[in-house]
Amino acid sequence: xxxxxxxxxxxxxxxxxxxxxxxxxxxxxxxxxxxxxxxxxxxxxxxxxxxxxxxxxxxxxxxxxxxxxxxxxxxxxxxxxxxxxxxxxxxxxxxxxxxxxxxxxxxxxxxxxxxxxxxxxxxxxxxxxxxxxxxxxxxxxxxxxxxxxxxxxxxxxxxxxxxxxxxxxxxxxxxxxxxxxxxxxxxxxxxxxxxxxxxxxxxxxxxxxxxxxxxxxxxxxxxxxxxxxxxxxxxxxxxxxxxxxxxxxxxxxxxxxxxxxxxxxxxxxxxxxxxxxxxxxxxxxxxxxxxxxxxxxxxxxxxxxxxxxxxxxxxxxxxxxxxxxxxxxxxxxxxxxxxxxxxxxxxxxxxxx
Amino acid sequence: xxxxxxxxxxxxxxxxxxxxxxxxxxxxxxxxxxxxxxxxxxxxxxxxxxxxxxxxxxxxxxxxxxxxxxxxxxxxxxxxxxxxxxxxxxxxxxxxxxxxxxxxxxxxxxxxxxxxxxxxxxxxxxxxxxxxxxxxxxxxxxxxxxxxxxxxxxxxxxxxxxxxxxxxxxxxxxxxxxxxxxxxxxxxxxxxxxxxxxxxxxxxxxxxxxxxxxxxxxxxxxxxxxxxxxxxxxxxxxxxxxxxxxxxxxxxxxxxxxxxxxxxxxxxxxxxxxxxxxxxxxxxxxxxxxxxxxxxxxxxxxxxxxxxxxxxxxxxxxxxxxxxxxxxxxxxxxxxxxxxxxxxxxxxxxxxx
Numbered sequence: 234x235x236x237x238x239x240x241x242x243x244x245x246x247x248x249x250x251x252x253x254x255x256x257x258x259x260x261x262x263x264x265x266x267x268x269x270x271x272x273x274x275x276x277x278x279x280x281x282x283x284x285x286x287x288x289x290x291x292x293x294x295x296x297x298x299x300x301x302x303x304x305x306x307x308x309x310x311x312x313x314x315x316x317x318x319x320x321x322x323x324x325x326x327x328x329x330x331x332x333x334x335x336x337x338x339x340x341x342x343x344x345x346x347x348x349x350x351x352x353x354x355x356x357x358x359x360x361x362x363x364x365x366x367x368x369x370x371x372x373x374x375x376x377x378x379x380x381x382x383x384x385x386x387x388x389x390x391x392x393x394x395x396x397x398x399x400x401x402x403x404x405x406x407x408x409x410x411x412x413x414x415x416x417x418x419x420x421x422x423x424x425x426x427x428x429x430x431x432x433x434x435x436x437x438x439x440x441x442x443x444x445x446x447x448x449x450x451x452x453x454x455x456x457x458x459x460x461x462x463x464x465x466x467x468x469x470x471x472x473x474x475x476x477x478x479x480x481x482x483x484x485x486x487x488x489x490x491x492x493x494x495x496x497x498x499x500x501x502x503x504x505x506x507x508x509x510x511x512x513x514x515x516x517x518x519x520x521x522x523x524x525x526x527x528x529x530x531x532x533x534x535x536x537x538x539x540x541x542x543x544x545x546x547x548x549x550x551x552x553x554x555x556x557x558x559x560x561x562x563x564x565x566x567x568x569x570x571x572x573x574x575x576x577x578x579x580x581x582x583x584x585x586x
Numbered sequence: 587x588x589x590x591x592x593x594x595x596x597x598x599x600x601x602x603x604x605x606x607x608x609x610x611x612x613x614x615x616x617x618x619x620x621x622x623x624x625x626x627x628x629x630x631x632x633x634x635x636x637x638x639x640x641x642x643x644x645x646x647x648x649x650x651x652x653x654x655x656x657x658x659x660x661x662x663x664x665x666x667x668x669x670x671x672x673x674x675x676x677x678x679x680x681x682x683x684x685x686x687x688x689x690x691x692x693x694x695x696x697x698x699x700x701x702x703x704x705x706x707x708x709x710x711x712x713x714x715x716x717x718x719x720x721x722x723x724x725x726x727x728x729x730x731x732x733x734x735x736x737x738x739x740x741x742x743x744x745x746x747x748x749x750x751x752x753x754x755x756x757x758x759x760x761x762x763x764x765x766x767x768x769x770x771x772x773x774x775x776x777x778x779x780x781x782x783x784x785x786x787x788x789x790x791x792x793x794x795x796x797x798x799x800x801x802x803x804x805x806x807x808x809x810x811x812x813x814x815x816x817x818x819x820x821x822x823x824x825x826x827x828x829x830x831x832x833x834x835x836x837x838x839x840x841x842x843x844x845x846x847x848x849x850x851x852x853x854x855x856x857x858x859x860x861x862x863x864x865x866x867x868x869x870x871x872x873x874x875x876x877x878x879x880x881x882x883x884x885x886x887x888x889x890x891x892x893x894x895x896x897x898x899x900x901x902x903x904x905x906x907x908x909x910x911x912x913x914x915x916x917x918x919x920x921x922x923x924x925x926x927x928x929x930x931x932x933x934x935x936x937x938x939x
Contacts, residue, residue: 382835483805514738
């Protein structure tokens with residue numbers, strides 16, 4: 234597939250979904266839409282992901298006259314297959330400033346892939362346009378039917394289950410999950426990812442959007458995936474969500490922690506972060522307290538242990554500074570730690586699997 | 587309103603919703619439907635709630651010929667206003683053995699009130715019957731539109747917020763909430779209940795069914811109610827759900843605990859319970875550990891304290907045995923405790939408000 238990623242005014246660091254897709258998708262990213270950075274390239278901001286031009290709007294990609302006359306629509310359709318919404322504001326609402334881009338995409342016959350809580354397929358204008366132009370709107374945050382409550386049996390699968398947990402949202406749980414699974418695969422193990430959020434689902438092409446399921450089914454929706462995959466692989470790397478101390482999302486975190494019954498935890502953190510992102514009146518507890526918090530919360534359902542840490546050091550310029558931050562983090566959690574992007578997941582793989 | 591309560595094969599102790607409604611509703615309960623106990627009366631099983639005859643089926647109430655000829659439907663309609671589903675299996679599914687009763691109710695022009703996860707209003711047969719007979723199906727577990735994520739600001743209201751928390755499901759959180767609010771009111775305080783589950787919503791006539799909302803909105807759906815009512819009353823008694831150690835429902839509990847930002851907690855327990863109800867392979871942690879678990883989980887978002895305990899001693903015959911169990915419980919939680927039904931909520935009211 235050839236895709237465009239919408240990330241207006243948020244690229245790169247507040248476009249978590251877009252960046253995750255750029256890093257891990259097998260699809261070709263034709264362009265990133267960001268009206269604040271039009272004319273530049275992805276590689277200028279993030280060197281270690283797929284590069285692509287940054288454009289102002291969808292019209293810049295599909296709207297130009299390719300000089301093909303009546304075949305223009307057909308050309309456009311081959312030119313780009315889908316527009317992917319690569320940002321998600323708190324609450325998952327749709328920003329009306331994106332409407333023209335979605336409209337242009339659908340009119341050009343592009344599918345639209347979204348992980349917003351606001352389902353684009355239920356938007357009257359978009360639904361009508363998709364129908365008219367024969368394209369598809371995929372709301373990946375729409376949970377499948379048939380989910381139910383957990384039975385508390387995820388530990389019955391043969392695979393070892395590794396869950397990423399975090400000090401906050403947006404600290405690298407998806408990235409750590411993907412890098413660990415890749416490293417385990419490269420080391421000759423049969424490892425699979427259990428996607429629990431929009432970005433993981435977009436990358437892997439399947440999964441349950443846990444933060445969107447009925448809250449009673451939070452643990453059950455994770456358990457269902459573990460039971461489905463757990464006897465086919467040696468290791469399952471479960472994408473964690475939120476944080477156990479988050480004022481809004483702790484319920485999702487708690488459900489995943491109990492529902493997945495993980496054998497091991499990897500604690501993810503962004504170096505230097507001291508307050509909850511978007512909830513700045515809430516301080517993060519000391520790093521060392523998170524280990525006890527996660528292990529103790531999990532214990533009545535399934536004993537588990539924080540065996541390693543993953544620290545995002547992207548904003549530290551020198552590798553030496555990153556190493557110093559890693560040392561401090563590893564000491565705090567009393568376990569080995571790495572930056573899975575900067576130094577690779579191999580540094581902690583042995584303790585994780 | 588005159589209502590009937592469906593509680594087949596589960597009355598009284600596994601008909602939590604029905605029993606809660608019998609205890610607290612202002613409506614008149616015309617009959618309880620329980621095919622296992624037809625011919626007996628509620629008072630034979632539970633002496634301290636509204637009494638009513640127990641019948642085999644809805645047909646026993648609305649199906650008899652009242653000898654009014656063409657006015658029969660009209661008579662029936664006055665005879666009973668609504669059938670209320672008073673039981674909820676794990677997972678909230680609809681049991682097909684109840685279908686004939688619901689059908690009979692709708693055909694007789696009765697409304698049907700349900701708190702199941704399975705929405706009766708979306709059942710084709712029931713929807714058609716309700717339409718045909720001009721009656722209403724109220725699925726109280728269907729969350730309102732417009733919910734979103736918590737902002738972490740429930741502590742800004744002027745009311746003191748008291749949350750009931752539990753060692754497990756079905757240990758008396760609703761009952762404790764209702765009794766504390768009643769006792770506070772009788773003591774001259776302006777107290778309101780914040781209903782978070784089907785039974786509370788049925789009794790109070792409003793509320794958000796937290797276990798049914800989108801899991802990302804768990805905390806937000808509680809916060810919304812606190813913000814709505816919190817400046818109108820001196821005390822808010824929030825109905826808790828589930829348990830922080832529950833394999834399936836801990837996410838709901840966690841969301842309510844963080845979203846409501848309670849000033850005080852009341853820990854509810856059923857005397858003698860040692861394993862999670864319906865999940866018998868999971869032991870309850872020691873009672874004393876719950877205090878630390880709840881307080882420590884809440885702390886990063888809002889500091890709170892377990893100030894009292896509520897123990898369900900219904901299965902203990904003598905008051906002396908109940909008092910002994912209460913003493914043991916109070917010692918374990920290091921706070922005063924009562925059985926709010928047996929000995930009244932007044933015994934702990936002073937420490938709670």
